[in-house]
Amino acid sequence: MKLTVFYGTETGNAKGLAQKVAKKGEKNGVEVDIVDLASSEVSVLESIDHPFVVIISTWDDGAPPPKCVPFCKALAETDLSLTGKQYTVLALGDTEYPLFCECGKQVDARLSALGAEAVMPRTDLGADFMVSYIGWSKNFWKTMAKVYGVKK
Template identity: 70%
Template sequence: MKLTVIYGTETGNCKGVAAKVAKKAEKNGVEIEVLDFADYDVDQLASIDNPLLIIISTWDDGAPPPKCVESFNKLMAREEALTNLHYTVLALGDTEYPLFCECGKQVDAKLSELGATKLLERTDLGSEFMVTYIGWSKRFWKTLAGVFGKTA
């Protein structure tokens, strides 16, 4: 099995979480590709034929990370279906803002609108994200094992 991880970050938190996911994948013999959303061509989403994990933060009051604005806007403007895509979104944000994890919510909604299949419901993590990450990680790997028959 292969897993694709796309992270969108400004401060590096999402990149750090992506590295944790990659370490767990490698430990379990799962091939992994980790990509930065800031440099990612969203037209390539249609060619992903393995599970996709998007880890993305919300910047300021509901915006995508500044480095990721172009890719985010291109995704939001996309109209072509993504019916072959199986994904989950892990959103990071700050509960101090009214639009907590808004960027992740928008990405999740857009992928769903385009016909992609959710493997796991979106999870929103606040500033203490590493505490919550552990439980999410267990659910994520259990879901992948159940859907794709790979022990993780």
């Protein structure tokens, strides 16, 4: 079983969570690739033949993390088909901002519009993400066990 975790970050929070997913995956016998969206092409999604997670934060006025702007722009403009791909989005943000987790919401909507299937609904985490991540992780690995037979 293989899993790819894409992350988009400015100050490292999303990367830190991606590393936690990978660590837990290792324990559960899953091979996890971690990929930085700042240096990814949208076409990489087309070649994926296993589930993927996107962990991405939101920056000024609901924008992507600055280094992920090219990826998010390309995702918004592409017409590639992601039918048959399975994913979930973990969005990071802060409820103090009017456009809470907007980037994660847009990435989720776009992946779905391109035909990918959300194996688990998007989760939006606020400033307490280190604590609320624990609940997400439990649900995520429960889903991985149910859908793919991964051990928990």
